[in-house]
Amino acid sequence: MVDSYRIVFSKQQTIKLFAERKEKGRSWSDHLLYLVALQEATKSGEELIMENIVKYAQPESQALIISQYNRFRTGYLAHAEEIVSFIQELEDETVGYEKNRNEVVNSLTDTRRCHTCGQVGHIARYCRDKTNPIESGRKKALVKEKTISGHFLLPRVMI
Structure with a gap:
């Protein structure tokens, strides 16, 4: 009964599915799980997972992935997990840094007063009141x- 509802993927469908880029909203861990499930469903090789991670990553992180990639390793799934965990840690650090940086910038206020007009926010050199x-x-x-x-x-x- 299970065989009657089984989905069979053609080679073209498999290649098309593995050639898609990672969505920006999806984490790298979720993307790896998606690729593993796709590999099991299509009964293709584990090297397609590694190829998708290296070739079809977003341009911002592709250089980092290529720097970690070793094409001579044969444990494709283990190597993919290492690269994904490395990139995920870097992205998590970057997001935390950007949030903290914005909080610091927003918390600073300008307290200097203009010597010409006495208003806060500009100095006498840039004052419009030139009396x-x-x-x-x-x-x-x-x-x-x-x-x-x-x-x-x-x-x-x-x-």
């Missing part, structure tokens, strides 16, 4: 240049 000529505690005298033959010259700042 007070004092910038950063130093008084600057503006000397206007004469215009020569209708050309406008910018004022020269003397300290």
Whole structure:
């Protein structure tokens, strides 16, 4: 009775299934379990699992996978488990680092005040209120240049 409902995969279907990339939402451990189940269902070799992990990984992690890959090993499943655990640990560390980095950046606030207008968030150099000529505690005298033959010259700042 089980044989009457058994699914048989053709070679083309097997190749197509093993040539799919890992989904970004799926963890590497889940992807390895999926590949093992697919290998058992299609009755194909374990080398297809290793080939899928190395060739069809996301571009961000493919260089790391290739650096860990040893093509001369014959224990394909054990080697695949080692690579998957290595990449999963790196991704977990990276996600934790990005979360902590964002928390640190968000917790810092700018407490510097502008010497010109007294508002928090910018300094006198970038203040839009230019009524007070004092910038950063130093008084600057503006000397206007004469215009020569209708050309406008910018004022020269003397300290």
